[in-house]
Amino acid sequence: MELDLHNPLTIHQFDGGVLSLFANESEHMPSPISFQSSELRFAVRRRAISLISHAKFSYKLDPLLVYLAVNYIDRFISKHVILEKRPWISHILVVACLSLAAKMRNSDLSVILTDLSREEGFDFDARSVQRMESIILATLQWRMRSITPFSFLRYFLSFLEIEDSSLTQALIHRASDIIFNVQHVLKILEYNPSTIAASALLCAIQDLMPQRISFSLSAISSCEYLNQDRLLECLGSMQEIVAAECAEPNPRASESCTLTPTSVLDRQCGDKTAASSKSPHH
Structure with a gap:
């Protein structure tokens, strides 16, 4: 069954409803203490993030697939x-984590993975990659249907009493962008996926509808499954990261800092139109 990061649990696992997500999310988190106590782990992660970011933009990889692969990388490094x-x-x-993420997402990356295996003077054969995949699977105890912040976005959105579907779509899109952008930051690994989701949604509200930020913070904080202190800590860290990106002379960062609900939806429509106009290559 293809993994949908917004609905990661199987029907059997989801018997407890949204409570199942909160009850199991800690099993899909890395241990931030491991990175802080090991310079070697930190160096391996930093290099891996650089490599996967390069691959993401060079091969135009699915952002959700890349997010899943980085989740595997972080969890593996923190435990191995x-x-x-x-x-x-x-x-x-x-290479191995992208391969595993592609299998979970039912995506064919065989050609891309072959190219990646041969970059920078390396030449990993299929057996070596499969052996690495086996080590990762064993280390993660085969928990590959990762519960991520995307799994909680619509749940927290339900607290906000927004009836305009175009606005909810814009908020999810902006919150998703923020989640993608902060994944590389080591500090964010300290927080549960649900806390990251709630913080990203609040940052999106602050961007797109600032007049509702006080109400939204109060509404989301009322969630019985959230630790309010941790939420405020995560929100503060995320706001600093977003502000720092806005200050950088980066056209993409500047664009994301001046979004409105209309501009978000216009960009989504433009992306879909551009995608549909491309003919498939065989």
Whole structure:
């Protein structure tokens, strides 16, 4: 069954409704303490994030697939003992995690993964990649249907009493952009996926409908499954990250900092039109 990051649990797993997501989310988180206590783990992660970001933009990979792969990378690095600093470790880890994420998302990345396996002077054969996949699966205890912040966005949106579907779509789109953009930040690994989702949605509200931020913060904070102190901490960190990106001389960052509900929807429509106009390549 293809993994939908917005609805990651199977029907059997979701018997408890949204409570199942909150009850199981900690099993899909890395341990931030592991990164803080090991410079080697930090170095491997930093290199892996750089490699996967390069692949994302070079091959125009599905952002959700890349997010899932980085989730696997973070969880693996935080649980697996890395004894040596070898340049190939980050590289084969990226290839294997992208391969696993592609299988979970029912995406064919075979050609891209072959190219990635041969970049920077490396040449990982299929058996080496499969062996790495097996190590990752064992380390993560086969928990590959990751519960991520995307799994909670619509739940928290239901607290806001917004009837305009175009506005809810714009908020989800903006919150998703923020979640993608903060994944590389080590500080964010300290928070549960649900807390990250709630914080990203509040940042999106602050961007697109600032007049409702006080009401929205109060409404979302009323969720019995959220720790309010942790929510405020995460929200503060996320606001700093978003503000820093807006201050950078980056056209993409500047654009995301001046979005309105209309401009978000216009961009979505433009993306869909451009995608539909492309003919498939075989």
